[in-house]
Amino acid sequence: xxxxxxxxxxxxxxxxxxxxxxxxxxxxxxxxxxxxxxxxxxxxxxxxxxxxxxxxxxxxxxxxxxxxxxxxxxxxxxxxxxxxxxxxxxxxxxxxxxxxxxxxxxxxxxxxxxxxxxxxxxxxxxxxxxxxxxxxxxxxxxxxxxxxxxxxxxxxxxxxxxxxxxxxxxxxxxxxxxxxxxxxxxxxxxxxxxxxxxxxxxxxxxxxxxxxxxxxxxxxxxxxxxxxxxxxxxxxxxxxxxxxxxxxxxxxxxxxxxxxxxxxxxxxxxxxxxxxxxxxxxxxxxxxxxxxxxxxxxxxxxxxxxxxxxxxxxxxxxxxxxxxxxxxxxxxxxxxxxxxxxxxxxxxxxxxxxxxxxxxxxxxxxxxxxxxxxxxxxxxxxxxxxxxxxxxxxxxxxxxxxxxxxxxxxxxxxxxxxxxxxxxxxxxxxxxxxxxxx
Amino acid sequence: xxxxxxxxxxxxxxxxxxxxxxxxxxxxxxxxxxxxxxxxxxxxxxxxxxxxxxxxxxxxxxxxxxxxxxxxxxxxxxxxxxxxxxxxxxxxxxxxxxxxxxxxxxxxxxxxxxxxxxxxxxxxxxxxxxxxxxxxxxxxxxxxxxxxxxxxxxxxxxxxxxxxxxxxxxxxxxxxxxxxxxxxxxxxxxxxxxxxxxxxxxxxxxxxxxxxxxxxxxxx
Numbered sequence: 001x002x003x004x005x006x007x008x009x010x011x012x013x014x015x016x017x018x019x020x021x022x023x024x025x026x027x028x029x030x031x032x033x034x035x036x037x038x039x040x041x042x043x044x045x046x047x048x049x050x051x052x053x054x055x056x057x058x059x060x061x062x063x064x065x066x067x068x069x070x071x072x073x074x075x076x077x078x079x080x081x082x083x084x085x086x087x088x089x090x091x092x093x094x095x096x097x098x099x100x101x102x103x104x105x106x107x108x109x110x111x112x113x114x115x116x117x118x119x120x121x122x123x124x125x126x127x128x129x130x131x132x133x134x135x136x137x138x139x140x141x142x143x144x145x146x147x148x149x150x151x152x153x154x155x156x157x158x159x160x161x162x163x164x165x166x167x168x169x170x171x172x173x174x175x176x177x178x179x180x181x182x183x184x185x186x187x188x189x190x191x192x193x194x195x196x197x198x199x200x201x202x203x204x205x206x207x208x209x210x211x212x213x214x215x216x217x218x219x220x221x222x223x224x225x226x227x228x229x230x231x232x233x234x235x236x237x238x239x240x241x242x243x244x245x246x247x248x249x250x251x252x253x254x255x256x257x258x259x260x261x262x263x264x265x266x267x268x269x270x271x272x273x274x275x276x277x278x279x280x281x282x283x284x285x286x287x288x289x290x291x292x293x294x295x296x297x298x299x300x301x302x303x304x305x306x307x308x309x310x311x312x313x314x315x316x317x318x319x320x321x322x323x324x325x326x327x328x329x330x331x332x333x334x335x336x337x338x339x340x341x342x343x344x345x346x347x348x349x350x351x352x353x354x355x356x357x358x359x360x361x362x363x364x365x366x367x368x369x370x371x372x373x374x375x376x377x378x379x380x381x382x383x384x385x386x387x388x389x390x391x392x393x394x395x396x397x398x399x400x401x402x403x404x405x406x407x408x409x410x411x412x413x414x415x416x417x418x419x420x421x422x423x424x425x426x427x428x429x430x431x432x433x434x435x436x437x438x
Numbered sequence: 439x440x441x442x443x444x445x446x447x448x449x450x451x452x453x454x455x456x457x458x459x460x461x462x463x464x465x466x467x468x469x470x471x472x473x474x475x476x477x478x479x480x481x482x483x484x485x486x487x488x489x490x491x492x493x494x495x496x497x498x499x500x501x502x503x504x505x506x507x508x509x510x511x512x513x514x515x516x517x518x519x520x521x522x523x524x525x526x527x528x529x530x531x532x533x534x535x536x537x538x539x540x541x542x543x544x545x546x547x548x549x550x551x552x553x554x555x556x557x558x559x560x561x562x563x564x565x566x567x568x569x570x571x572x573x574x575x576x577x578x579x580x581x582x583x584x585x586x587x588x589x590x591x592x593x594x595x596x597x598x599x600x601x602x603x604x605x606x607x608x609x610x611x612x613x614x615x616x617x618x619x620x621x622x623x624x625x626x627x628x629x630x631x632x633x634x635x636x637x638x639x640x641x642x643x644x645x646x647x648x649x650x651x652x653x654x655x656x657x658x
Contacts, residue, residue, distance in 0.1 A: 229518035230447050233540035237453035240543045244460055254456075261449055389446075389470065389493030 006162045013158050017151060025144040032139040036132050041101060044072075044114040048125045051076065052118045071131050073111075077122040084121070093126050103129065168196055172203075184211035220384070224272055227385050227399065231265040271398040274333055275384070278407040290328040292362060293318045296355045299335045306343050313350030314339070322355055324362050324433055326412050334408035337401040338366040338429050344397065345427070346370030362435050367421045367428040378418040382406045405431075439554060439594065440464040440481065440615055444474040444497065445489040445516065450539075454487070454516075457543040459618075462577055462590040463550065466618045469493075471500035478504075481614065483511060484554055487546075490517040490528070498531050505532035512553045516541065551575060558601065567600050568657040570639070586638045591616055595631050599644065599654045608651035 051074060076085035077095055086092060093106055096115040104111045110129040115122065172187060186204040189197065238258040245251035300316045307314035335353070342351040349369025356363055373381055377388050385399035409416050414433040421428045441458060445451040446469045455465045466481065468474050471492050478486070490497035501513060513535075515528045520538040528536050534556075535549050551574050555563060565572040571580040577593045579586045588596065598615045599607060607615075609628045616631075617623045624630070632644055632652060645653050 226518050229539045230450065233518070234447065234449035234453060236540045237450060237457060237543055241453055241456055241460075244457070244543075257449070257453065264449065387493070 005166060006159065009162045010155060010158050014151065014155055017154060021144060021147045021151075024147065025140050028143045029136055029140040032136040033132065036135050036139075040112070040127070040132060041114070044101075044112065044125045044127070045116075047072065047074065048114050048116040048123045051123045051125070052116060052121070071127045073126045075124045075126075077124075079120045079122070081122075093124065095122060095124060165193075168193055172196070172200065176203075182214070184208075184214065223385050228265075228268065228272075231261060231268055235261040235265055268398040268400075271400040271404065275400050275404050275407065278330060278333070278404055278411065287325045287327060289323050290326045290331055292322045292324060292331065292355050292364065293320055295328060295332050295335060296353050296364075299332060299339055300353055302336065303339045303343060306340075307351065310343060310346075312343060312346055312348075314343070315350065315352050317352060317354040317356075319356060322357060322362060324412075324435060326433070327408075330408045330411060334405050334431070335364065335366070337405050338431075341397075341401050342366050342368035342370065342427065342429075345372075349426070357435060360435050362433045364431040364433065365428060367426065369421060369426040372420055372425060372427045373418060381418070382416075405429075409433075439484045439550075439597070440466065440618065441485045441487060441550065442474060442477055442481075442483040443467040443487045444469070444471065444492065444500075445487070446470060446492050447489070450489075454543075454546065455618075458547060458550070460590070461543075461547040462574075462594050463547070464594065464616055464618045464621075471495040471497065474500065478509070478511070484557070485550055486511050486513045487550070488513055488515050488533070490515060490519060490524075498528065501528075501533060502531050512557045514546075514549060514553055516546075548575065565597060565600050567603060567654065570600075570643075572597060572600065581639055588638070589631075589634075591627075592631050592635055592638075595628070596635060599652060603654050603656045606647050606651045606653045611651065 072087070073091050073093060074085070074087040075083070075093065075095070078084050081095065091107070093104060093111060093113065096102055096104070096113055099115050099117045102113050102115070104113050104126070111126045112129050112132070113124060113126040115124045117123075168191070175187060184207045186207055187200050189200055189204075192200055235258065238254060238261045242251060242254040242258055245254045296316055296318055300314055304314055339351060339353060346368045347370065351366065351368045354363070354365040354367070373388055380386050381388060381402050382405075384403045387397060387399050406416060408414075409431050412433050414431050417430045417432075419428050419430075420426060439462075441463050443451060443454055443458075443465055445454065445467065448469075451467050451469065455467045458465045466477055466483075468477055469492075472495065474486075474488075477483075488497045488501060492500070497515070497517070501515075504511070504513075513533045515533045515536045516539060517524070517528070517536070518539045519528075525536045525538075534553055537546060537549060551563070555561070555574075563573070563575065565574065569582045572593070573579075574597065577588060577590065579588050579593070579596070594616055595612060598612060612628050613623055616628070632646075635644060643654065645655065647653055
């Protein structure tokens, strides 16, 4: 049997009907047997009684006279046990000495025997028990037959009714089947049977979440395509300037510009990939124990050359191992983006990375002495491709750095705050991560 | 021809400015609508090259503002928005042409020339003045059947004078046409260019009106 609801219902209902029919048959058979027993016992008794009022000689009674049924056997003895009358001389059931009813096994047949003593005669009337069984079976058959005959009709009826009841389900599924992958509007909830309302409700919830996710994805791709145009435009223009260059100095300058354009495109592509990897819809990578102190040391070492090139000091303030649960690669990317930003937007002074534990949280801080972010821009900077207007290094930036930072922080249930650095200038980014150790 | 470029992307702005200068245009470059507004009020520009994705105020909003207050400067939009609806919105907001990034420098300068030509009411791409023909696209000059070589500045100076023959342009006006912001202008630069042009075209082609400036006589 397949998992079809219709098929299952049909099988179970028909099975139940068959069982009920059998139960009815069984009880009808028993009731019939009881009734027949009572009736036929009464008949035996009546027969014996009527015989006792007839004078019977030694001669056999004329056949048929006292025999309402050919199956009845009537025997009469005198008080000495001398046979006076046998209705079926060839069927001589032995005489029962005790009066009343008894069941006798004789001549390979079960018999119901009634014996009556009336002082000078013994009257014994009997008939085979199989007769009763046949009658009971016959009565039962009559009761059950119409039920059995109805069974195919019932099956057909069930099939039709169940199909009808399931029609809303099939109309939902055909409505879903007819959809294109982008058609995610909710299913209509009108005229739904009560049982389907939660299902359609959950489906609609899922559709809505899917549609949001899809819209976000679409927006991201559109944004990304748009953002990719800028560095590509720059590269194309710079390439043309290289071709046009008349002197070797011009050519060298144009080539240098071209190189920066290519670097910018590469960086944007990398950042896009990084962001896609931090996508909250991506399956969560298994968390592990990460030593933030080590992560910070690695990041600071990575960016040391860049800081040196720009004459900035890059320092780390950490009190040794600081373990949390998280994704090491993501955290490294996050801290790297923060340090990278800090160096890009700082002309003079330096960048300090701090890692410490404070009040049940692990604090990761990157502070610089750069241009900072105006207070009213501090929420928008986490938006994808948003750049603070008028920032000097905005062209090299992909507009994705802080969006990536936010994604990673979100995945680690962390909180980010932006404020001015010590002395009111520069920028301090604080990431609070829940302490997995406590 | 002095153009104003409003483009917030440093690399693109720098490359466009460099490329257009090579074509003989004078280019001032600002990175936001507000700065563009200030520049338009301070200088006379022949053409505005406008990026739409500007910080704070969008290029399209600024363009509508310009048109509302009656500014007739030809505007060429440079943008990464390539949907038909965006182009329509750009042109309907008052732009004269629309170029989608990434674009080609040659196409940009050709469109700029076409816009300038149309704005001056000419259909003919060549500038003619008597026996002199100037081709703004190739910077080739032909005088009395002979090709003469002109530097970018010489070409720009001559084109400025030929725009309205008979009109007198002062040295300051010519400098303004030839030099963008931040470009070093030698005190006698215009005189030097005029001197070179006279050598190539003959002393009488450009007349010096003492105390007022320079002019090219109307063709006979």
